[in-house]
Amino acid sequence: MKKKTLKKEILNAINYRLNKWSLRVLVCITLLLTPLQFIFSHGTVTNPPSRVWICFEENPENPDSPACIAGVASHGTQWLYDWPAILQPSVDGNHTQYVMDGNLASGGDPDKYGGMDQVRDDWIATPVAPGPFTVTWTITAPHATLYYDVYITKTNWTPNQPLTWDSLELLVRTGERPLSSSDDIDVILPERTGRHVIYSVWQRSLSPEAFYSTSDVDFGTLSVDDYEESSIGLKQNYPNPFTGTSTIEYNLNQEANVSLKVYNILGQEISTLVNGIQSKGQHKAIVNSENMSNGVYFYVFQSENFKETRRMVIQK
Numbered sequence: 001m002k003k004k005t006l007k008k009e010i011l012n013a014i015n016y017r018l019n020k021w022s023l024r025v026l027v028c029i030t031l032l033l034t035p036l037q038f039i040f041s042h043g044t045v046t047n048p049p050s051r052v053w054i055c056f057e058e059n060p061e062n063p064d065s066p067a068c069i070a071g072v073a074s075h076g077t078q079w080l081y082d083w084p085a086i087l088q089p090s091v092d093g094n095h096t097q098y099v100m101d102g103n104l105a106s107g108g109d110p111d112k113y114g115g116m117d118q119v120r121d122d123w124i125a126t127p128v129a130p131g132p133f134t135v136t137w138t139i140t141a142p143h144a145t146l147y148y149d150v151y152i153t154k155t156n157w158t159p160n161q162p163l164t165w166d167s168l169e170l171l172v173r174t175g176e177r178p179l180s181s182s183d184d185i186d187v188i189l190p191e192r193t194g195r196h197v198i199y200s201v202w203q204r205s206l207s208p209e210a211f212y213s214t215s216d217v218d219f220g221t222l223s224v225d226d227y228e229e230s231s232i233g234l235k236q237n238y239p240n241p242f243t244g245t246s247t248i249e250y251n252l253n254q255e256a257n258v259s260l261k262v263y264n265i266l267g268q269e270i271s272t273l274v275n276g277i278q279s280k281g282q283h284k285a286i287v288n289s290e291n292m293s294n295g296v297y298f299y300v301f302q303s304e305n306f307k308e309t310r311r312m313v314i315q316k
Helices: 002-039 052-060 066-075 110-117 224-228
Strands: 043-047 131-139 145-154 168-173 180-187 194-204 210-218 243-250 258-264 269-278 281-288 295-303 306-314
Touching: 002 110, 043 052, 043 210, 052 066, 052 110, 052 210, 066 110, 131 194, 131 295, 145 180, 168 180, 224 295, 243 258, 243 295, 258 281
Parallel strands: none
Antiparallel strands: 043 131, 131 180, 145 168, 145 194, 194 210, 243 281, 258 269, 258 295, 295 306
């Protein structure tokens, strides 16, 4: 009897310790997963790439560009790991009441994301041109959408000015959309020269929560008249998306010096497809993805006073 009683006491003690250990493990897992769910819930604009996305892709612990380096120096690295969560939880469409002038890039949260509110002219900018353009939200936790607002800075805005609501011009407000892991918003970019900002707002439909994204773009030095007077044409690559190779076609109205280059979403040059004098007429260039990873890229075509940028996607 004593042996049985002792055995029972030992088993009870073991079960008690196992249950206590399991509870501790469960608590630890819960604590670990809670911030991860927050970090990886929601999204940002990846075309043109947002400031937070660019800095995150550079490496939060050791970024490359001066603007990202300064952002980490002033606000640490956590805001980069939380790149999809630039949000206001209770805004319910009242964006100007929650996101103050000068804090648009941080989504009204300058204590955490204020590194992006820096007024400077060296944020990595995506080359663009006036005309049709697609703004893409990449979403890590899909939610139904009430609307997207896409703005661009006004003609007289310059990078040495703070980003304010009054400095923005609305390009489009979409209608409601179902939940999705990626949303494309088609806009028409107006005439601009030099550096500007595309500012995007994502308002959820089943929650007052809203998200904010700031993307820097560069129109170069051409006006819209330069484009309209030229019969030079650049076509969308095909196929797109692609896995192996893709073809880019373009037309020249006269013999000209041509540059056709591929850039990643950080604005870093990946390859030069064409660089030299070409004759008048139709031309083709081939993009080979062999040494390129999956993702979004841009090809920039320039000939004399004509410059145009288009987006392509590699999916292997």
